[in-house]
Amino acid sequence: xxKHKPIARHIALMFLLPxxxxxxxxxxxxxxxAELQQIKxxxxxxxxxxxxxxxxxxxxxxxADKKAEAASAQASKAPxxxxxxxxxxxxxxxxxxxxxxxxxxxxxxxxxxxGEIGPDTRGFNLGESELGIAASVDDKFYGRLxxxxxxxxxxxxxxxxxxxxxxxxxxxxKAGRFFSGIGYLNSHHAHTWDFVDNPLAYQAFLGTxxxxxxxxxxWLAPTDLFLELGAEYGRGxxxxxxxxxxxKGGAGAIFAHLGGDVGAxxxxxxxxxxxxxxxxxxxxxxxxxxxxxVTNSFTGxxxxxxxxxxxxxxxxGNGNNTSLKLQGEYLHRSESGSxxxxxxxxxxxxxxxxxxxxxxxxxxxxxxxxxxxxxxxDSGNVNYGSNAANLATNDYNxxxxxxxxxxxxxxxxxxxxxxxxxxxxQEAPDNQLxxxxxxxxxxxGAHQY
Amino acid sequence: MKNIIxxxxxxxxxxxxxVAQATLNxxxxxxxxxxxxxxxxxxxxxVFVATNALQDVHHIEAKPSLVAxxxxxxxxxxxxxxxxxxxxxxxxxxxxxxxxQSGKVGNFEATHYVRMLDIPTRLDRADGDVHxxxxxxxxxxxxxxxxxxxxxxxxxxxxxxxxxAFYQDRHEDFMQRWQSAIKRWETxxxxxxxxxxxxxxxxFPYLENWLGLNEVAALEPKPGVDPTSTHLAxxxxxxxxxxxxxxxxAAYNSEKPSQWLAENAKIQAVELPYSVGGTPQAKDLFSLxxxxxxRLLEANK
Numbered sequence: 001x002x003k004h005k006p007i008a009r010h011i012a013l014m015f016l017l018p019x020x021x022x023x024x025x026x027x028x029x030x031x032x033x034a035e036l037q038q039i040k041x042x043x044x045x046x047x048x049x050x051x052x053x054x055x056x057x058x059x060x061x062x063x064a065d066k067k068a069e070a071a072s073a074q075a076s077k078a079p080x081x082x083x084x085x086x087x088x089x090x091x092x093x094x095x096x097x098x099x100x101x102x103x104x105x106x107x108x109x110x111x112x113x114x115g116e117i118g119p120d121t122r123g124f125n126l127g128e129s130e131l132g133i134a135a136s137v138d139d140k141f142y143g144r145l146x147x148x149x150x151x152x153x154x155x156x157x158x159x160x161x162x163x164x165x166x167x168x169x170x171x172x173x174k175a176g177r178f179f180s181g182i183g184y185l186n187s188h189h190a191h192t193w194d195f196v197d198n199p200l201a202y203q204a205f206l207g208t209x210x211x212x213x214x215x216x217x218x219w220l221a222p223t224d225l226f227l228e229l230g231a232e233y234g235r236g237x238x239x240x241x242x243x244x245x246x247x248k249g250g251a252g253a254i255f256a257h258l259g260g261d262v263g264a265x266x267x268x269x270x271x272x273x274x275x276x277x278x279x280x281x282x283x284x285x286x287x288x289x290x291x292x293x294v295t296n297s298f299t300g301x302x303x304x305x306x307x308x309x310x311x312x313x314x315x316x317g318n319g320n321n322t323s324l325k326l327q328g329e330y331l332h333r334s335e336s337g338s339x340x341x342x343x344x345x346x347x348x349x350x351x352x353x354x355x356x357x358x359x360x361x362x363x364x365x366x367x368x369x370x371x372x373x374x375x376x377x378d379s380g381n382v383n384y385g386s387n388a389a390n391l392a393t394n395d396y397n398x399x400x401x402x403x404x405x406x407x408x409x410x411x412x413x414x415x416x417x418x419x420x421x422x423x424x425x426q427e428a429p430d431n432q433l434x435x436x437x438x439x440x441x442x443x444x445g446a447h448q449y
Numbered sequence: 450m451k452n453i454i455x456x457x458x459x460x461x462x463x464x465x466x467x468v469a470q471a472t473l474n475x476x477x478x479x480x481x482x483x484x485x486x487x488x489x490x491x492x493x494x495x496v497f498v499a500t501n502a503l504q505d506v507h508h509i510e511a512k513p514s515l516v517a518x519x520x521x522x523x524x525x526x527x528x529x530x531x532x533x534x535x536x537x538x539x540x541x542x543x544x545x546x547x548x549x550q551s552g553k554v555g556n557f558e559a560t561h562y563v564r565m566l567d568i569p570t571r572l573d574r575a576d577g578d579v580h581x582x583x584x585x586x587x588x589x590x591x592x593x594x595x596x597x598x599x600x601x602x603x604x605x606x607x608x609x610x611x612x613x614a615f616y617q618d619r620h621e622d623f624m625q626r627w628q629s630a631i632k633r634w635e636t637x638x639x640x641x642x643x644x645x646x647x648x649x650x651x652x653f654p655y656l657e658n659w660l661g662l663n664e665v666a667a668l669e670p671k672p673g674v675d676p677t678s679t680h681l682a683x684x685x686x687x688x689x690x691x692x693x694x695x696x697x698x699a700a701y702n703s704e705k706p707s708q709w710l711a712e713n714a715k716i717q718a719v720e721l722p723y724s725v726g727g728t729p730q731a732k733d734l735f736s737l738x739x740x741x742x743x744r745l746l747e748a749n750k
Contacts, residue, residue, distance in 0.1 A: 139550070449512055
C-alpha cells in the first residue's frame with residue numbers, strides 16, 4: 001500500500017510523456033508543468049487520505065484483536081469443575097477371580113476377630129465397587145459420600161461425612177461416617193490398597209477397616225515438619241457391630257502423625273494411634289475344640305494401639321519410571337468382657353494380642369509394579385474362662401505371605417495378579433491366587449499419601 | 450475419654466498461639482511460578498516451590514511435607530486447568546488453611562489469565578490425559594508469563610496491600626526487562642519460524658504458537674500415555690514423508706523415546722528445561738528462555 005505513491009507518479013509521467021515530446025514552446029511547457037503539478041498534488045492528497053484510512057483500519061483491527069484476546073481469556077476464567085456446579089462423581093469398578101486350595105470357612109486361629117473378614121470366595125467375584133460423590137457444600141464445608149456396592153447386591157454407606165474448610169488455626173472438624181484416621185492404611189479406600197486384601201492384623205483387630213459414625217477433630221502444627229494430631233469420638237461400629245445405643249459414644253481415638261522429606265527423592269510418614277472401643281455382640285467365626293465351625297460373640301472393651309510408618313522413594317521425586325514404597329504397621333489389642341460360645345455358654349474373656357505386617361512395593365518399569373508383604377500375628381495371652389473347654393487355645397501364630405504384580409496402563413486402571421500362602425487357619429493353610437481389576441471413572445481422584 | 454478431652458483442650462490452647470509473619474508465605478506448585486513470585490515479591494515474600502522441573506507435575510505424591518507447607522501459606526500459586534488435580538485437592542483438604550481454599554483470594558491459578566490452547570472438543574479419557582480447560586503447559590510462551598505477572602502483581606497487592614507500591618514497582622521493572630527480553634528472544638528465534646518439529650509429550654503448543662514452530666507428530670500416542678514401539682515406528686514412517694528438524698522433550702521426560710527417534714530419523718533430539726531448574730543453565734525465568742532458544746537454535750544448525 002505504501003508503495004502506491006511512487007507508482008502513482010510513474011503512471012502520471014507515462015501518460016504525460018507523449019505530451020512532453022510534442023511541446024515546443026515555453027508557454028506550453030509552463031502549462032504542462034502546472035498541470036503536472038496539479039495532478040501530482042491530487043494524487044498525493046488521495047494517497048494521504050488512503051494512508052490515513054489504512055492506519056485507522058489497522059488500529060481498529062488491533063483493538064479488535066486485543067478485545068478478542070481479552071474475551072477469550074475472560075472465557076477461560078470460567079470456573080472449571082468436572083460438572084459445573086454439580087458434585088464430582090466417581091465410580092470404582094472392581095472384580096476378582098480367586099483360585100484357592102481351601103474352602104471359605106474362614107477364621108483366624110486363636111483370634112476373636114469379628115466382622116466380615118477373609119479372602120474372596122473361590123471363583124469370580126464382583127469386588128467392592130464404589131460410588132463416590134463429593135463437593136464443596138459452601139465456603140465453609142466440604143461433603144463426601146462413598147457407597148460400597150458389594151457382590152451380594154447390597155449397598156452400604158462406606159463414608160458419608162461433612163468436613164469444615166474454614167476453621168482457624170489449621171483445625172478441621174469432620175462429622176458423619178468416615179474411616180478413622182488411626183494407623184496408616186485404615187483411612188485408605190480399598191481401591192488404593194497395594195494388595196487385593198488388607199493386612200491380617202487389620203482383619204484380626206479392626207474387622208478389616210474401622211469406620212465409625214462420629215466426629216473427628218484434627219490439628220496441624222505450624223511447623224515445617226508435618227505434625228498432625230487428631231481425636232475422634234463416635235458410636236463404636238467396629239467389625240460389623242451396630243455401635244452403642246446410649247447417650248455417650250462407644251469409641252474414642254487419638255492419633256499423631258509425623259512426616260517429612262529426606263532430599264527430593266525420599267518422603268516418609270510415621271504415626272502412633274490409640275483406639276478404645278466397646279463392641280456389643282461382635283460376632284466371629286471360629287473352630288471349637290471338637291473341630292466344629294462355630295460363631296462366638298463378644299461384648300466388652302477393646303484397647304488397640306497402632307504404630308505405623310511408610311517411606312517412599314522415587315529418583316528426584318519423579319515416580320514415572322521407578323519408585324519404591326516400604327510400609328509397616330504394628331497393632332496391639334487388649335480386650336476384656338464376656339464371650340458367648342456358639343450362642344450357648346457365656347463367660348468372662350480377656351486377651352492381649354499383637355500383629356504386624358511389612359510390605360514393599362517396587363515400580364520396576366513404567367506401569368508395572370511388584371510387591372511383597374509379610375503378615376504375622378502373635379496369639380499372646382488368651383483367657384476364655386469356662387469356655388476354655390469349648391475353645392481350644394494354643395500358641396499357634398497365624399501368618400501369611402503375599403506377592404503381587406500389577407499393571408496400570410493409566411492412572412485410572414489397574415490389573416493385578418496376587419499369589420499368597422495364607423496360614424490364618426492352623427488346620428487349613430490356604431494357597432491363593434487372585435486376579436483383580438480396578439478401574440476408576442468419572443471425576444479425577446486425588447490420592448492421599 | 451478423659452485423655453481425649455484433655456487433648457482437645459491442648460489442641461485449642463496450641464491453636465491460639467499465633468505465629469508472627471514478617472513475610473508473605475507463598476506456596477508455588479511449579480518452579481516457574483515460584484520464580485515469578487520471587488521477581489515480583491522480592492524480600493517481602495517467602496516462596497516455597499512444591500515441585501522441581503525434573504518431576505512430572507501431573508503425578509506428584511501428596512507428601513506430608515507439602516501439607517505442612519501449605520498449612521502456612523498465605524497465597525497458593527498454581528497452573529490450574531487440572532494440571533495438579535491428582536494431588537493438590539487432597540493437600541488443600543488436609544492443610545486446614547482457609548486462605549488458600551478454591552475461590553479465595555489466596556488461591557491463584559495462572560491459566561485463568563491467558564488464552565488457552567488445545568481446548569478439547571470432546572471429553573473422553575479414551576483420548577488420554579485430556580484437560581477440559583485446555584493445555585495447561587502455558588509457561589513455554591513468555592507472553593503468557595507477562596499476562597500472569599500482571600494478574601499476580603494485582604493479587605499480591607490485594608493480599609498484602611501494605612506493600613502495594615513495592616509490588617507495583619517491581620512488577621513494572623520486571624515487565625520492562627521482560628518485554629525487551631521477549632523482543633530479543635523473538636529476534637534470535639527468527640530462523641526457527643516454520644520449522645517442523647516432533648514433540649515427546651503434547652506440552653509445547655504455547656511455545657509453537659509463539660515461535661511459529663510446526664508440530665508434525667507426538668511420540669506419546671495419547672497425551673500422558675508413554676510412547677510405544679509401534680507408535681514410534683509410525684512416527685518414523687511419517688517423518689519419511691514429512692521430515693522434521695528435531696524432536697523436543699521436557700527435562701522431566703524419559704530421554705529414551707526421543708533418542709530412539711533421533712537416531713533412526715537422523716534428526717536432533719533436544720531437551721528443553723521446560724521450567725526453572727530443568728537444565729543447569731535455566732536458573733531463573735530469563736535464563737529459562739535464553740537456554741530454551743539457545744538449545745533450539747543449536748539443533749536447527
